[in-house]
Amino acid sequence: MKRDSILVVDFGTSNVHVNVVHVWDGQILYSKSRKYAMLSPKDGYTEINPHELWQASVQCVKEVLDIMENVELHAITFSYFGDNIMLADSHGAPLTNIILAFDVRGTEEALGEFGSRFTDEEFIGITGGTCVTFCTGPKLLWFKKHKPELFEKTSYFYTNQQWINQNLGLKPLNDYTMACRKMMFDIKSKEWSKPILSFLGIKAEQLGEVVPSTEIIGHIDKYGEIALPFTLPVIVGSHDCDCGMYGAGAGIPDSGIIGDITGTYDHLGFIEQGFVNAGTENLEAEIFSYCGPLIDTSVCLGAFPTSGAVLEWFMREILDDCSPAAYDMMWKHAEFRGDSSLMFNPHFSGNLGGIYGLGLTKTKEDLFESMIESLTFESRRILEGCKKIKKGSCDKVWVGGGAARSEKWMQLRADIWGCRVERMQNIEVSSVGAALLAAVKVELYQDIKSAARSMLHIRDSYEPSKDISDRYELKYRQYLELVSNGIKTRGGSA
Template sequence: MVKKNKIFILVVDFGTSKVKANLVDAEDGTFLTSCSRSYTIMTTAEGHTELELEQVWDSAVDCVRQVLGSVKEDGKIIALSFSYFGDNLILADENGDSLSQCILCFDSRGTDEAQYITEQLSEAKLVEVIGSPYSYMSTGAKILWMRRHMPDIFNKAKYFFSIQQYINRKLGLQAINDGTMAARKQLYDTGKGVWSRELLELIGIGEESLGEIKPTNTIIGEIDSFGPISLPYSIPVVLGGHDCDLGIVGLGVGSEENPVVADITGTYDHIGYLADGMINTKRTYPHGKIESYCGPLDNKSVCIGAFTTSGAVLEWFMREVNSDTSQDAYQFFWNHVVFDGNGTVCMCPDFSGNQGSFQGIGLGVGKNELFQSIIEALTFKTKEIIDDCERIKLGGINRVRIGGGAANSAEWIQLRANITGKIFEKMENIQVSALGTAIIAAYTMGIYGNISDAIQNMVSVSRVFLPDMEVHNKYNIIYKGIHSNK
């Protein structure tokens, strides 16, 4: 009997603070190997946060080099694809070479510009066009800031890239956007499927400076090298897209009618699902937390809400209060807290507007109680977004599938189930953005006839967490009390 060759998708997953290269089995979704490298988030001025592009690129090259060494003679990489963090800006010259470092979403320059854009177009108009109000996180606000405050660089810029386009150029390919990353620039009319003329005229740029838009599953070329690394053969490149949107696919949440949503955890906690057609949730539910834009699959919208400081709050506590960020330090707290709904300390975890606070602190309160209140508060925020999803989602919600860093903690998953009252499913592979990228690439390369078949073969649940309804009822009283005071 002839042994069947293994076929793999090589996925490079660019996160805000690290990059991972993953070799994914295109038939069953298992990861043969992974390699990650961290890079430094730089604070270049008050409120300015950037990534050094060459460090990001060199880290990716190093990861790919390590992963390629694990491919055996009986295996073949059939495609390379990517997932990317969203809401970022890189200015580039006429040759596509960078003029700036990568400006991150939570860089606060552009605050005044976002207000100006809103005043000129109105919040209602912005919701109609891009599906959300404008904020300093928006790419357009940062471009306008550069025009006003750094004209020497702005006037040299021919292009306004995202990290997706920058990586495409580094590989010698065309600097194309996929629909999800185009939408994250918040200059894209998601209803019409084109760059917004009104926004571009207001900011003072042309659509040619933003680049062409293609579907996430587009094959944009073939490469025989990854920077200085010679590949063993020419490999097709599938465009890829925004990491959170691909994470929804990697969690197997492909149909709005199924009573399940995705929870992609990390620095941001994203919760959402895919809906049929192009819809605008902010227009229908203006006070809800769910936004929508074009998804990574044909004729699908991403409907998603995010709690922007989720992982950052926990990192702050471990760094500034506990002075120890080691894994052992984290585990110590998990071993010494009890999530039974009887805690007395409450926390407001919204650090993004300097609104974070603790209530119920007494002389007997120590780090354990503070840690517990942080985890509970972050989980209450998760419940808020799930509740908003449930108000608008066809098919309702009775299950939540979880991936990302928080999925490593069984205790936290159980708390999520207890606080929300929903069944939580931990996935066999919690690197869901990379898996979703591989699923789309496998379908694109013809391994599966449709996305549903790819999900069925490549996604699996490893453990189910049922809510303890007695504990849920206790937390529900606390939750209602918090919201009644808002």
């Protein structure tokens, strides 16, 4: 008997995963991944070759199909890393590489021209978020100022999603979530923002048509040169974090669940029914929102952008060993009791990080523990913001992504957050969420709730330990004071 499944192509910032997700239990039956290079042609530039991105996905699809047995594929769908842009000519051919969020181009423009033209309140009112350095609009303004001939030759401003759709022989469409991640989309009117486009001197046609995330945009029987065993409907897919919220339970209506998707970024958030602009409702909560994957939904989330990067920095620069065995050794020796004098500032963007309370008896293990504590303090700040915005109760957090592999980090989350934390059985929540949305679209399930009952499962649960949680409550207050005293903005010394 063949197993009903969805083929998910999940594009991350460093690699692509192709997963065959079983629709009746949410398990990944087959999976292949392939890395692509992150290029830096100049200091501060961060790019991916679009052809390499595409070919990596083609190769993974081939490798999965070569080993796949007893599977009935019902659709193909996608999950994409967001906040990227590629300039393309009139035929859709790349004029640049895919430029990533942390590329420095546009930094001065975000702080200068954009800041002069749009107040934070105005920009939040349009896009749901503030205009910061990772936004694509300032990057386009950089090209207009510094590469005017290239800018004039540009017919389209693609995301990775549009590039993949074009390579499939389909229209280079945006879904609502990826359009929002261009930060030039009006989240209320659901159209490209006339004030932002006028300021940049570009047209809506250059950014592309926008459709719901579960739209079937065509049918394919080949992926690149690879023949598929079925003619599959193509569901356009969405931003990885947003479909990931469904994979982490935070898209289930009336569930009281907040999702935590861990990785390079640590995202906490939820899907709300109806239109929400969290930034205009409560700017101090630091939770922002935009169009969700389903019609009449909103994504509400906050993020700490360097969570995974700080951990990688520690392993590379302090421990000089990024091997899986080295990670395992650090976690094996880690003890989180809340009684250490060390404080770690993880705000590494702009060289603002710091380590405080060092003494001659402190060890690498102590530094590791302090770093992990600080990252968990930051996620608590986001969680508290979510609770200010979310309607109804918020009594538990479901966790997926890389950090969910550590039982100790799950328990630390419960102790610092002061709430129940549950780890997903399948931590590849973006792929599972994308498959869940696709399964509902092709009518294998009636609705999100019924799909979630079958496809989402909890591996284990963690409750706060009162004594340890009380100590962390005090240390968390000390951490907030450390940040509020200007260390986050001024930097500090180690």
